[in-house]
Amino acid sequence: MEYRKIKDEDEVRDGALEDVEKSFLLSVPDSSLSSGGETRIDIHRTKAKWKRKSVVTLALTILTSSQAILIVWSKRAGKYEYSVTTANFMVETLKCAISLVALGRIWKKDGVNEDNRLTTTLDEVIVYPIPAVLYLVKNLLQYYIFAYVDAPGYQILKNLNIISTGVLYRIILKKRLSEIQWAAFVLLTAGCTTAQLNSNSDRVLQTPFQGWVMAIVMALLSGFAGVYTEAIIKKRPSRNINVQNFWLYIFGMCFNLVAMLVQDFDAVMNKGFFHGYSFITVLMIFNHALRNIEESISDRNLRVKKNGRNCDTIDLSKKKTKWSGIAVSMVMKYADNIVKVYSTSVAMLLTAVVSVFLFGFHLSLAFFLGTVVVSVAIYLHSVGKMQR
Numbered sequence: 471m472e473y474r475k476i477k478d479e480d481e482v483r484d485g486a487l488e489d490v491e492k493s494f495l496l497s498v499p500d501s502s503l504s505s506g507g508e509t510r511i512d513i514h515r516t517k518a519k520w521k522r523k524s525v526v527t528l529a530l531t532i533l534t535s536s537q538a539i540l541i542v543w544s545k546r547a548g549k550y551e552y553s554v555t556t557a558n559f560m561v562e563t564l565k566c567a568i569s570l571v572a573l574g575r576i577w578k579k580d581g582v583n584e585d586n587r588l589t590t591t592l593d594e595v596i597v598y599p600i601p602a603v604l605y606l607v608k609n610l611l612q613y614y615i616f617a618y619v620d621a622p623g624y625q626i627l628k629n630l631n632i633i634s635t636g637v638l639y640r641i642i643l644k645k646r647l648s649e650i651q652w653a654a655f656v657l658l659t660a661g662c663t664t665a666q667l668n669s670n671s672d673r674v675l676q677t678p679f680q681g682w683v684m685a686i687v688m689a690l691l692s693g694f695a696g697v698y699t700e701a702i703i704k705k706r707p708s709r710n711i712n713v714q715n716f717w718l719y720i721f722g723m724c725f726n727l728v729a730m731l732v733q734d735f736d737a738v739m740n741k742g743f744f745h746g747y748s749f750i751t752v753l754m755i756f757n758h759a760l761r762n763i764e765e766s767i768s769d770r771n772l773r774v775k776k777n778g779r780n781c782d783t784i785d786l787s788k789k790k791t792k793w794s795g796i797a798v799s800m801v802m803k804y805a806d807n808i809v810k811v812y813s814t815s816v817a818m819l820l821t822a823v824v825s826v827f828l829f830g831f832h833l834s835l836a837f838f839l840g841t842v843v844v845s846v847a848i849y850l851h852s853v854g855k856m857q858r
Contacts, residue, residue: 541613564759
């Protein structure tokens with residue numbers, strides 16, 4: 471009994487010593503273990519961020535490259551069997567629904583407040599019809615331009631909106647453009663022209679004059695609508711982006727409805743709203759909706775006035791409670807300039823390669839060189855924007 475008692479006391483004493491040793495070890499940080507743990511955490515975060523950025527890059531590349539392909543593919547015998555205005559109306563409707571779903575997530579998480587409520591004043595809403603009309607004309611021209619331009623050519627020429635947007639920002643919003651950006655504009659113009667060189671015909675350029683005019687008009691409409699939309703946002707930068715998009719898409723639906731009644735009323739009444747639709751048409755509508763939403767949110771890193779001076783750029787990805795649904799935060803957080811340059815460059819080549827098999831496109835050396843020059847110009851423009 472005495473031996474067992476002494477043994478139990480020794481075990482209690484040993485247990486107490488172990489507890490003291492553990493508490494001492496916990497109170498004194500082990501730098502080697504700490505640094506090793508932090509290193510493993512950093513590696514894990516880096517891998518996770520790289521995976522997310524890769525997913526976003528792949529998604530942007532697919533969305534960008536498939537836009538022109540799906541439009542051309544939706545034709546039958548060189549004509550659209552469906553009403554273009556109904557397709558455009560469905561795109562605006564889908565974008566409006568996506569904005570409402572994003573708002574519903576925000577309301578469920580944070581509740582309704584002044585910045586995310588749909589109810590607003592007439593003065594705030596009255597500014598949206600102008601960009602809505604501009605986007606309507608631009609989106610309709612997007613269908614008709616393919617009478618003069620093939621899918622790879624369109625993918626190249628639509629980069630002209632970088633020039634129009636930059637020049638309009640300089641003229642209207644008085645934003646200074648760096649020398650690198652001006653050089654990028656010259657390279658971009660040269661690249662677009664080089665890609666359209668035609669050695670198999672008497673015509674110097676593959677795209678006829680009408681196609682160039684429509685491409686330039688689309689670029690000007692897109693640039694002016696973007697500048698005007700940013701001016702609207704600057705008036706109330708705290709306003710939820712989904713609310714702003716909702717009202718913009720509502721007016722877009724209204725104007726598309728008017729265009730439908732004017733242009734395709736007889737066809738819709740006699741054949742039905744969805745006449746001529748196919749699986750490719752449905753894919754095209756979803757692609758346009760997602761692509762347009764990405765474009766509308768990816769360029770909204772704003773500069774706002776504070777005490778009469780420009781303050782830092784607002785990062786929308788960090789304002790999740792005010793600004794974002796999943797799509798907004800993913801695009802803004804992981805689709806940086808390099809990702810956009812990479813996805814745009816790959817999309818141009820991918821569109822050309824796919825068009826070779828689907829539409830018999832001839833991939834010439836001039837097109838390849840023009841694509842390279844345009845890619846370099848887009849990269850320089852992104853670098854100049856960061857240095858501005």
